[in-house]
Amino acid sequence: MKARRAPGQRGSSARKSALLTFSAALLLLVLAVPVYLAVVSPTDGSTPSAATSGLASWNPNVSCAADLVTIRDVLGSAYPHQALNGSRYQVNSTSGGIPVERSLSPPCTITNATGQVLSSFVQINNVSLYGYGVKTTDCSAWYSKQNGGARYPGNQTVCTNAGQIITIGTTSGYMKIEIDRDWLGKGYCGPNVPSCDNATLAQEQSNGSISLDVQGFVFWEGPYHWELHPFTAWKLSSSPPPPPPSNSPPSVDFSWTPTSGNNSTVFSFTAQVSDDHDSASSIQVRWDWTGDGTWDTAWSTTKTASHRYSTAGNKTVVVEAIDSGGLTSTQSHLVQVTAQPPPPPPPPNAPPTVDFTWTPTSGNTSTVFSFTATAADDHDSSSSIQVRWDWNGDGTWDTAWSTTKTATHTFSAVGSYTVIVQAVDSGGLTAIQSHSISVTAPPPPPPPPPDFGLGASPSSLTILCGSSGSSTITLTSLNGLSGTASLSASISSSGLVLVWPTVSVSPSSVMLAANGTAISTLTISTSLLTTPGTYTVTVTATIGSVTHSMSLTVVVKLL
Incomplete structure (x- = not known):
């Protein structure tokens, strides 16, 4: 059975509890100083x-x-x-x-x-x-x-x-x-x-x-x-903030390729990290390449790094990881580095090889020929070999030396041309290759396509309200076009129109002979109620897939 505390003891305990509460609050206030x-x-x-x-x-x-x-x-x-x-x-x-x-x-x-x-x-x-x-x-x-x-x-x-x-x-x-x-x-x-x-x-x-x-x-x-x-x-608002979650140090390890090498080898290191709170991408790492206690890289979220050792020996590589809470962990591995073997003697230099292709393979005096050289060398890369061109085989080089292997040229006269390309490597050795290209006269231009012209006479009319006016629409065959022409007319105005004039073409279908003409009549009719003003009449004619339109200005006046 528990002993009951005396009233005086309970009061003393309450005072101690209050004192502890005040001390804790004061401590929290001191700890909160960094929050500014x-x-x-x-x-x-x-x-x-x-x-x-x-x-x-x-x-x-x-x-x-x-x-x-x-x-x-x-x-x-x-x-x-x-x-x-x-x-x-x-x-x-x-x-x-x-x-x-x-x-x-x-x-x-x-x-x-x-x-x-x-x-x-x-x-x-x-x-x-x-x-x-x-x-x-x-x-x-x-x-x-x-x-x-x-x-x-x-x-x-x-x-x-x-x-x-x-x-x-x-x-x-x-x-x-x-x-x-x-x-x-x-x-x-x-x-x-x-x-x-x-x-x-x-x-x-x-x-x-x-x-x-x-x-x-x-x-x-x-x-x-x-x-x-x-x-x-x-x-x-009446509740305290949730307590911060507990934090554990991150885990870290790394792999490297190649697993061994010499003092000319560039080793690639990849760190693997994980953490109970932070994403792997947010964790920072740094590297010590020789295990001497001095960090050779700054903190970085990049998990890959490379290093080449200048001397042979067994190297202790250390990686350290840090999370957002400042907790760290390290991992180390031994990397074997041997001495670099002496370089082999350089092979003797041979001249480069060169050839070229062109498109199109033949053409005329209006054709732009595109030439592409392919070059190789036992010492130099293809991109470093320079070439130059002679467009007509006359022994005079028409372009300067260049590492660009493409060129274009248009021949101004008909004939057979010997095109030569020459390549030179860094040792000054050269090689040439030539091909013959046939250039013909350009073909005559194609005839113009069949078409027709569309005209109106007169091209503008003035009509009194209650009367009508007309214009002759003429179709003219161009370049041998023939066929049945369909005609239509429409009227528009930029002003406010209450009663519109009427427009029509007659006949609305006419036969146009090759290199001939055909006519139709456009009629504009008004009434006494037609709204005076300026109108635009559009006449459209279509023969097969060819369509043309023209506009006439019509002024309607009061009597």
Whole structure:
């Protein structure tokens, strides 16, 4: 049976507990000194707000430190309305916040339009959530392109969850939040991440009765509104931040190729890393090539490196990895390096070989011939061998030496031409090759295609209301065109027309003989009610696949 504590003892215990609580609070305050206050100047000229910087992320998948801001800070001078201009997070005339909203690794900072470097990762306290739910228009089984475009794990289909937040005690000035489908598919948010559980967040919607603190990356969804996208974490304002997750050192190892070599060998090293919190791509490594305790490279997220040893011996190569929490681990292996064998004597130099092809294989005096030389050498690369050309075999080189193996030429006269190419290597040895090319006279130009001309006489008319006018339409065969011509007429005006004149062609079909002519009559008729004004009459004639149109100006006047 437990002994009951005396009242005096209970009071003494309570005082000790209070003293311990005060001491713990004082200790937390001292530890919080590194979290500093930075004045962030808005771009709208309003009074700047003090933004607490360096706040820890509640989501273990986010390594950025947050600025404590308000919705008003983000919206800027447009508050409570939505606009890009006037916000401290405006980057340029069309964008603000992070550059890509779906990014799994957004930048921790941005440089705004005035040149200030700001944290893109923010915390906003004392807001209420409304309009939250599944965004059925943004569902997929695949990561977006900026995140690799692969299938989500388990071939699952995931939808973005979205809603709006508003500062407690206000009725306007909102921001949109989106728990992105790529973050859910990756497991950066969801039921396994309590600080970013999209399902339980749905239960915290209210009309201002539930106060939330939220974290996320600022993004301008132009031209509509500001967002926290990706939205990364939330908690009740009355609850403490979630405890930081425990961290273990990363694991690291490396392989290399070739497995052994001499002091002329360039060894390629590839580190393999993993971590319980950080992605492999974010872990940094550095290398010590000789195991002497001095690091020969700087920290880098690049996991590959190369090195050549100037001396022979067994070399202890050490790699060290570091995660975002500053925990490190190392791994070492022994690499065998032998002395480089003496180089073999250089082989004797032989002249290069050269030949060429050309297209087309024959042509006329209007043809542009394209020549391509192929050269090889026992010492020099093909690309370093120079060539030059003689277009007519007269012993005079028509081009200068060049490593370009292609050339073009047009022959001005008919005949058979001996084209010669010469190649020279770096040792001054040369070789030549020649081919004969036949050049003929160009063929006569093709006759012009059959066509017809279309004319009107007169080409303009003036008609009084209630009368009519006519014009003779003449079709003239050109280059032997013959056939049945179909004619039609239409009328238009740039002014307001209440009663239109009527137009017609008669006959509407005429036979046009080769190199002959055919006529039809265009008639424009008006009534006393026809709207006076200037009209354009378009006559169109078609023979087979050939169509031509012409326009006449018709002026209708009152009596």
